Amino acid sequence: MTRLNKSDIRHISSGLEEYNRELQTKTGRTLLGIACHAYGKNEIQVKHRINSFSIHVIPVTAGQGIITDFSETVTAILQFLGFNALTSDNPDTSGIAHAFESKADAVMMADDKRFVGINLNTRVVADNSEATGRVFASVLDLMAGGIKDHEVLVLGCGLVGAAAARTLLFLNSRVALYDVYPPIAHSLKESLSVYATFDRIRIETDVNRALSKDQYIIEATPAAGTIPDELISDTMVVAAPGVPLGISKIGCQILKNRLVHDKLALGTAAMAVSLLS
Numbered sequence: 045m046t047r048l049n050k051s052d053i054r055h056i057s058s059g060l061e062e063y064n065r066e067l068q069t070k071t072g073r074t075l076l077g078i079a080c081h082a083y084g085k086n087e088i089q090v091k092h093r094i095n096s097f098s099i100h101v102i103p104v105t106a107g108q109g110i111i112t113d114f115s116e117t118v119t120a121i122l123q124f125l126g127f128n129a130l131t132s133d134n135p136d137t138s139g140i141a142h143a144f145e146s147k148a149d150a151v152m153m154a155d156d157k158r159f160v161g162i163n164l165n166t167r168v169v170a171d172n173s174e175a176t177g178r179v180f181a182s183v184l185d186l187m188a189g190g191i192k193d194h195e196v197l198v199l200g201c202g203l204v205g206a207a208a209a210r211t212l213l214f215l216n217s218r219v220a221l222y223d224v225y226p227p228i229a230h231s232l233k234e235s236l237s238v239y240a241t242f243d244r245i246r247i248e249t250d251v252n253r254a255l256s257k258d259q260y261i262i263e264a265t266p267a268a269g270t271i272p273d274e275l276i277s278d279t280m281v282v283a284a285p286g287v288p289l290g291i292s293k294i295g296c297q298i299l300k301n302r303l304v305h306d307k308l309a310l311g312t313a314a315m316a317v318s319l320l321s
């Protein structure tokens with residue numbers, strides 16, 4: 045998992061209104077609407093509950109320590125969605141204890157290995173990698189007007205790519221799995237075979253050939269330049285949870301409304317909606 049840095053985070057909070065409009069244009073749904081779509085939840089019912097659902101975002105000093113404004117940005121995303129969210133004044137153990145003492149409904153926190161949300165009543169754990177893969181697959185579903193029966197090229201078979209592939213199979217699409225380390229792709233195919241017949245899952249070994257073949261792409265790699273400008277077709281549609289973005293500035297201009305990428309907002313929104321029991 046790529047560790048975000050201050051510059052990745054700096055403009056997220058102030059850009060939420062504009063990003064929400066961008067998502068509406070590209071997918072037909074808002075940030076909250078996409079998160080609801082990802083978890084099959086009724087957005088109107090979610091909106092009735094969201095204001096009273098309290099979430100404490102707790103800074104964590106373990107490992108490489110606090111990322112400036114990470115917790116504050118997560119809180120801003122949750123507040124933008126309508127949750128009763130705050131950043132705890134206390135990190136680590138003190139922050140967790142205070143959340144329980146304040147009868148918060150949930151906490152959200154991240155060390156260097158995992159970013160999770162935990163519902164303090166139901167004990168449900170929302171994992172950022174799982175939620176991010178699921179919500180970006182849902183973005184592709186919305187942008188495609190239904191991804192069913194299409195093939196999707198999944199670039200990067202780590203935790204996020206795996207969650208995206210699983211979601212895409214649940215949505216009755218087909219997946220072509222590519223990873224720079226082929227055994228990872230093969231291992232994912234094995235694990236996905238419990239969800240779908242083998243004919244709906246194939247391994248891709250030539251990414252350039254795949255990019256000229258597949259219209260729908262999940263870009264879930266931790267590498268820049270995964271999708272070269274010259275391979276971007278007029279019909280390509282990309283949902284890109286990968287950090288850093290695997291598409292150049294010119295590539296983003298070519299794709300325009302056929303690309304959705306962010307580094308924190310959609311995954312955080314999906315986690316929070318999934319915690320609403």
Ligand code: PYL
Pocket residue numbers: 045046047048049102103104105106109110111112114115154155156157159172287307308
């Ligand atoms: C959750 C993000 C998404 C991509 N990479 C993940 C990351 O940067 N993880 C590390 C988060 C560390 C947060 C730090 C703090 O400020 O509480 N412990």
